[in-house]
Amino acid sequence: MQIQARGFTFDVYEGGPADGAPVLLLHGFPQDHREFDLILPRLHAAGLRTYALDQRGYSPGARPAAVADYRLGEATADAVAVLDALGVDRAHVVGHDWGAQVAWLLAAQHPDRVSTLTAVSVPHPRGLGVALSNQPSQKLRFAYMGVFRSPVAERLLLGANGTVLRQMMRPIGARAGLYATAMREPGRLTGALNWYRALNRGQLGAVGKITVPTTYVWSDGDPVVGRPAALATASWVAADYRFVTLRGIGHWIPEEAPRALADVTLARIGV
Template identity: 70%
Template sequence: MEIKARGLTFDVYEGGPEDGDPVLLLHGFPQDHREFDLLVPRLQAAGLRTYAMDQRGYSPGARPAEVSAYRISEMVADALAVLDAVGADRAHVVGHDWGANIGWLLAARHPDRVRTLTAISVPHPRALMLALRVRPSQKARFAYTQVFRSPIAERLLLARNGTMLRWMLRPLHHAEQYVEAMHEPGRLTGGLNWYRAISADQLATTGVVKVPTTYVWSDRDGVVGLTAALRTADWVEGDYQLVAMKGVSHWVPEQAPRELADAVLARIGV
């Protein structure tokens, strides 16, 4: 369905029992709602109502031109607006990559709207900031973000029919669809603008999370190291679990959907 909110139009893919508890699914870069295709059947079979939104920059009707329109606070407000539009006072939130960042901020700043949080791959922002300060290896893992912030990022990623994007996404079920989608006008720029608009001050005030939370980390994640994963516990006061997956890379929802579904359902309690 299309949801008009905040002057934009978001594509939201819903399913499951209409009276089921709502679950908001938030994707990362350079994916979209399809990264949860292997997860949502399990959630819906458990009686949950799922809403997987294509976020700002990805939905065709939600691609503002200004970089400042992609500050992380805007995406948090988008998620809240979608919950309002579907009539969900509170929801279980599941987010991967950038979607996990949005989930952490939602849970910390709007705990009245979040029943549970399952954050995948990306840890609590304050734990990540600590790791970036004390672990050179974590800083090295994030070197790619400087490329994504550069003015030539679009040309690099789409050169030779998207060779770099294909290399990044090579393990994924929907890799070709993601690459093809990035040829849509404004889509890749919108996704890259998340990187261009972010700054430490936007994350530094992320507080302690008091809602029940599961953080899913994988030992072959090339983006997030062990220190950030372990220190996430420092920033959660609600019931908390770290689920560490072995032999899985950053792309957890598509590489380990069965194990992820187990973790999500255990957190939700169904």
């Protein structure tokens, strides 16, 4: 469906029983709503109603031109506005990668709208900030962001039929081609990269403690997030908290380990 919110048109993919408890799914880079396709059958079978949102930059009707329009606060406000438009007062929230960052902010700033939180791969922003300040290895893991923020990023990532994008997502096999092909749509990759260009430490440092039941799912083969950042997240959740480590899995958890993620998500939701 297409949802009108905040002057934009967002693509939202719904599924599951119409009367099921709502679940908002927030994707990361360079994916879209399809990264959750492999866990949806389990969620629907458990009686849940899912709403997978293509976030700003990804939905064709939500691609503002200014880099500042891609700050995390804007994406968080999008999520709230989409829930409003759907008539959903509270939802279980699942976010991966950038979607996890939005989910952390949503839970911190609007706890009344979040029933439970399942954050995947990316830890609480304050935990991540601690690791970036104290762990040279975490800074090294984030070195790629400098490339993504640069003016040549689009040319680099789209060159040779999206070879770099496909190599990044090699662990998910042929599914990588779905996202590399989609990024050739005019304006899509620039919008997606503007999330990196708009990021600053101030946005992350302002996120408070989480007061809703939370599960953080980290994988020990993730080249982006190291163990110290993952472990630091516990200090920023003042509610029932579970830290789940997936062994031998990389960054693309929803597609590398969909069964495990579905199990963890359902356990957190309590169905």
